[in-house]
Amino acid sequence: MTVTEERPTVGFGSTLRKEDVRFVRGKGTYVDDVNLPGMLHGAMLRSPFAHARIVSIDTSAAEAHPGVKAVITGETLAGLNLAWMPTLSYDTQAVLATDKVRFQGQEVAFVIAEDHYSARDALELIEVEYEELPVVVDAKKALDADAPVIRDDKEEQSNNHIYDWEAGDKAATDEVFSSADVVVAEDILYPRTHPAPLETCGAVADMDKVTGKLTVWTTTQAPHAHRTVYALVAGLPEHKIRIISPDIGGGFGGKVGIYPGYVLAIVGSIVAGKPVKWVEDRSEHLMSTAFARDYHMRGEIAATRDGKILGLRVNTLADHGAFHSTAQPTKFPAGFFHVFTGSYDLQAAHCKVTAVYTNKAPGGVAYACSFRITEAVYLVERMVELLARELDMDPAELRMKNLLRPEQFPYTTPTGWEYDSGDYQKTLTKAMEMAGYQQLRAEQADRLRRREQGENVPLMGIGVSFFTEAVGAGPRKHMDILGLGMADGAELRVHPTGKAVLRISVQTQGQGHETTFAQIVGNELGLPTEDIEVVHGDTDQTPFGLGTYGSRSTPVSGAATAVVARKVRERARIVAAAMLEVSTDDLEWQENRWQVRGDPEKAKTIQEIALAAHSSLELPEGIEGHLDATTVYNPPNLTYPFGAYICVVDVDPDTGQVHLRRFIAVDDCGVRINPMIVEGQIHGGLADGVGMALMQVMAFDADGNHMGANFMDYLLPTAKECPSWELGETVTPSPHHPIGAKGVGESATVGSPAAIVNAVMDALKPYGVRHADMPLSPAAVWSAIQGRPLRTDLAIT
Amino acid sequence: MQITVTVNGTAYTEEVEPRLLLVHFLRQTLGLTGTHWGCDTSNCGTCVVWFDGKPVKSCTMLAAMADGHEIRTVEGLERDGALDPVQQGFMECHGLQCGFCTPGMMMTARSLLDTNPDPSDDEIREAISGQLCRCTGYENIVRAVRWAAEHPAQEEVTT
Numbered sequence: 001m002t003v004t005e006e007r008p009t010v011g012f013g014s015t016l017r018k019e020d021v022r023f024v025r026g027k028g029t030y031v032d033d034v035n036l037p038g039m040l041h042g043a044m045l046r047s048p049f050a051h052a053r054i055v056s057i058d059t060s061a062a063e064a065h066p067g068v069k070a071v072i073t074g075e076t077l078a079g080l081n082l083a084w085m086p087t088l089s090y091d092t093q094a095v096l097a098t099d100k101v102r103f104q105g106q107e108v109a110f111v112i113a114e115d116h117y118s119a120r121d122a123l124e125l126i127e128v129e130y131e132e133l134p135v136v137v138d139a140k141k142a143l144d145a146d147a148p149v150i151r152d153d154k155e156e157q158s159n160n161h162i163y164d165w166e167a168g169d170k171a172a173t174d175e176v177f178s179s180a181d182v183v184v185a186e187d188i189l190y191p192r193t194h195p196a197p198l199e200t201c202g203a204v205a206d207m208d209k210v211t212g213k214l215t216v217w218t219t220t221q222a223p224h225a226h227r228t229v230y231a232l233v234a235g236l237p238e239h240k241i242r243i244i245s246p247d248i249g250g251g252f253g254g255k256v257g258i259y260p261g262y263v264l265a266i267v268g269s270i271v272a273g274k275p276v277k278w279v280e281d282r283s284e285h286l287m288s289t290a291f292a293r294d295y296h297m298r299g300e301i302a303a304t305r306d307g308k309i310l311g312l313r314v315n316t317l318a319d320h321g322a323f324h325s326t327a328q329p330t331k332f333p334a335g336f337f338h339v340f341t342g343s344y345d346l347q348a349a350h351c352k353v354t355a356v357y358t359n360k361a362p363g364g365v366a367y368a369c370s371f372r373i374t375e376a377v378y379l380v381e382r383m384v385e386l387l388a389r390e391l392d393m394d395p396a397e398l399r400m401k402n403l404l405r406p407e408q409f410p411y412t413t414p415t416g417w418e419y420d421s422g423d424y425q426k427t428l429t430k431a432m433e434m435a436g437y438q439q440l441r442a443e444q445a446d447r448l449r450r451r452e453q454g455e456n457v458p459l460m461g462i463g464v465s466f467f468t469e470a471v472g473a474g475p476r477k478h479m480d481i482l483g484l485g486m487a488d489g490a491e492l493r494v495h496p497t498g499k500a501v502l503r504i505s506v507q508t509q510g511q512g513h514e515t516t517f518a519q520i521v522g523n524e525l526g527l528p529t530e531d532i533e534v535v536h537g538d539t540d541q542t543p544f545g546l547g548t549y550g551s552r553s554t555p556v557s558g559a560a561t562a563v564v565a566r567k568v569r570e571r572a573r574i575v576a577a578a579m580l581e582v583s584t585d586d587l588e589w590q591e592n593r594w595q596v597r598g599d600p601e602k603a604k605t606i607q608e609i610a611l612a613a614h615s616s617l618e619l620p621e622g623i624e625g626h627l628d629a630t631t632v633y634n635p636p637n638l639t640y641p642f643g644a645y646i647c648v649v650d651v652d653p654d655t656g657q658v659h660l661r662r663f664i665a666v667d668d669c670g671v672r673i674n675p676m677i678v679e680g681q682i683h684g685g686l687a688d689g690v691g692m693a694l695m696q697v698m699a700f701d702a703d704g705n706h707m708g709a710n711f712m713d714y715l716l717p718t719a720k721e722c723p724s725w726e727l728g729e730t731v732t733p734s735p736h737h738p739i740g741a742k743g744v745g746e747s748a749t750v751g752s753p754a755a756i757v758n759a760v761m762d763a764l765k766p767y768g769v770r771h772a773d774m775p776l777s778p779a780a781v782w783s784a785i786q787g788r789p790l791r792t793d794l795a796i797t
Numbered sequence: 798m799q800i801t802v803t804v805n806g807t808a809y810t811e812e813v814e815p816r817l818l819l820v821h822f823l824r825q826t827l828g829l830t831g832t833h834w835g836c837d838t839s840n841c842g843t844c845v846v847w848f849d850g851k852p853v854k855s856c857t858m859l860a861a862m863a864d865g866h867e868i869r870t871v872e873g874l875e876r877d878g879a880l881d882p883v884q885q886g887f888m889e890c891h892g893l894q895c896g897f898c899t900p901g902m903m904m905t906a907r908s909l910l911d912t913n914p915d916p917s918d919d920e921i922r923e924a925i926s927g928q929l930c931r932c933t934g935y936e937n938i939v940r941a942v943r944w945a946a947e948h949p950a951q952e953e954v955t956t
Contacts, residue, residue: 016889016891017888017891020887023899024899024903025872025874025884026829026831026832026872026874028896030833032830032833033824116825117816195931198833198836198929198930198931247895249895250895252931281837282835509895510893512894676891680891680932680933683933683936684931684932685934687930687933710836710838711838711929716929718926718927718929719921719925719926719939720922725936
């Protein structure tokens with residue numbers, strides 16, 4: 001696919017991005033680019049141990065450093081009742097440790113100094129005496145009777161158990177399994193990984209003591225939610241808090257939550273009476289901010305001998321780290337994991353998730369996952385692949401046979417999801433055609449023949465995955481975070497000269513909202529994209545809403561934008577009727593104008609109407625002038641994008657090296673507002689998939705040391721590891737979204753890892769390898785071939 | 798210590814700590830925040846600037862090492878108000894999303910095209926392989942650089 005050449009000035013299409021004008025000139029404003037007069041700099045002292053009691057902290061030498069203004073410890077915060085903060089999962093997390101440290105890299109003290117270098121120097125001068133404690137590194141041992149209790153700060157906590165959660169009908173599922181011809185089971189790990197945006201987390205906090213107004217520039221995907229949490233937790237009046245999320249250097253879910261560093265920048269500004277900047281370094285980011293996955297899954301799939309899938313059963317052990325702080329709708333402690341029946345028509349399903357504390361960093365759902373759907377899709381797509389192997393069926397054929405059919409939509413899954421629309425066979429067929437699936441299989445067979453004849457050619461593998469995403473959380477009735485319903489506001493104002501300002505609650509971290517949302521308005525009102533300014537990322541300037549994550553911007557805020565633009569259009573109709581001296585019933589919206597029915601000569605554009613709306617034109621009784629509207633959009637359902645992915649790999653069995661030769665991705669995200677941007681979102685997600693499937697992992701040693709705390713150990717894909725992506729599309733509009741769009745930001749991250757792992761396992765079939773856990777590094781692949789698959793999450797030998 | 802560094806054609810004389818990193822000198826001392834910092838370990842390349850005409854990672858150089866040398870940053874890509882073809886290419890081909898890696902990517906791309914005006918896709922991927930992008934999956938960065946190769950700036954007309 002090439003970047004679409006057509007670049008419309010009004011409405012949908014591959015319009016160039018408005019935000020790029022500043023970025024290509026180096027004129028973006030990220031948090032670390034914010035510099036205020038008199039600003040001080042903060043730095044964090046972190047724990048070297050994964051589990052240890054704090055005996056004493058001596059800050060006197062640090063305080064004596066000439067550049068240091070203040071040193072804050074847990075004791076200081078305890079005096080302010082701020083030593084602990086609530087997490088997004090109704091647990092508590094230490095802002096600064098008071099009793100003990102519970103993971104390596106945990107926040108222990110905060111230094112405020114005149115410059116960044118002095119602050120870092122002073123960290124070296126703080127003396128902390130620790131008493132080391134036994135650690136819980138392996139989630140599978142967290143519930144052992146002799147496991148040390150990590151959360152002994154909680155009175156009710158006598159072990160490391162957080163919750164058990166179930167979905168689906170257990171009895172019905174057991175019944176299906178007991179009578180099935182074939183049952184396949186496998187232990188599947190989705191290892192701990194990290195979104196690792198190139199910009200780390202940070203904040204600049206400025207408390208104006210005179211006005212009592214706190215302004216915080218911070219790396220957040222959810223500025224309004226942060227403001228409310230600060231108000232509730234710190235007791236600050238909400239109208240005196242302004243959260244500004246300026247340009248954000250990638251988020252991927254890692255910038256949803258509130259981190260101790262943000263709180264300390266705020267406390268520091270209050271204590272020091274000056275603005276305080278805190279920006280973490282890369283190791284701090286990887287060691288302490290929200291990880292993703294860490295799901296140990298036992299999957300079972302039941303089917304008939306001729307390949308009709310009947311049921312799915314999953315038991316999961318979820319490693320949540322030292323504080324239960326996953327970000328997900330309150331009613332769903334395991335996120336949306338119970339969407340694990342995927343894209344298939346089956347009779348019954350059941351899942352159980354048990355979450356435990358370990359001595360690792362908190363977090364949980366970050367990394368383009370749509371609330372655990374990444375884990376769910378990976379699980380079902382690996383299980384279907386294993387079933388195909390067991391039945392000796394082609395995996396694409398098995399999928400085609402079991403995919404939901406178009407006439408089944410809207411479809412209610414065995415665990416209660418209502419999929420809005422889909423045409424799955426069409427999408428898989430398209431992917432297979434683009435890939436040349438049958439030719440690939442023939443080539444693979446030829447490779448095997450040549451190998452059998454002694455020729456040293458690499459093994460070839462073909463992997464298929466089909467995913468259904470559930471994005472756009474969500475209906476307020478079912479979905480909230482910390483009690484805040486997941487609806488989003490939008491405000492649209494058209495100025496007298498026909499230029500417009502749209503204010504939205506969601507915040508871009510690279511998704512191109514300033515362009516896409518302007519296109520939505522333009523499409524409804526006939527205004528050029530360049531005439532619409534999109535204001536976002538500033539709580540003083542925008543309506544309330546829960547922010548950008550879980551691919552919810554287009555499904556929720558995009559819908560809000562279309563709705564508010566339609567409200568303005570209806571207001572414009574009244575003005576146009578007055579201008580044309582006709583009844584509103586006589587007008588129809590034609591060619592981006594309000595036109596008298598059957599008389600194209602008599603029509604008014606929004607620009608003409610806007611000027612009249614602000615003029616002395618007499619309007620009907622009760623109609624206010626000007627041209628603006630507000631709305632709050634409460635989505636009636638999630639949107640369910642889907643896609644079919646095919647991956648082709650070559651594997652060198654002597655070294656275990658995987659070469660990703662081709663990747664075909666056919667996505668259906670409903671109507672595409674800006675196809676260029678949509679394709680860009682998919683490209684990025686596919687690269688994420690390569691990283692997770694082949695390279696990225698955060699493993700821990702026996703002492704709880706983090707073995708992936710920098711980019712030399714935590715490997716991200718470069719341009720060399722990524723193939724040239726081959727994209728295709730089908731379009732099945734969402735029936736309930738105002739413009740038929742579905743979210744897409746996370747689709748490729750969700751769908752691609754299974755395709756890659758399936759491809760590698762397909763290549764290793766001659767060696768009898770059924771499964772090996774991600775990441776499929778050369779060592780992991782080689783070990784699997786030797787019959788000794790690695791436990792990739794533990795660096796324990 | 799006192800250093801004099803020419804940045805984007807302007808000479809700056811500043812008093813700096815000997816340990817000050819070049820990236821911090823550019824960002825904090827000179828206020829040129831277009832150059833970003835991302836990793837500490839020379840892996841991500843968002844800090845790439847030119848040092849005497851060659852791309853370097855400015856997080857792994859001291860400002861003192863730049864004394865008497867010429868630095869070019871993203872702010873110096875534009876010439877007389879006209880965008881460099883690389884900048885145009887990144888816009889035309891959606892070669893950036895969050896924009897954080899973009900300055901370093903563009904500096905490397907400009908350097909590549911100066912030495913190899915018609916690179917293959919593999920050569921472009923090789924050239925940027927010391928840099929990370931988390932948004933684009935690299936596809937459109939490669940296209941952007943190729944676009945720039947296909948649309949070289951007009952030669953200045955001398956009369």
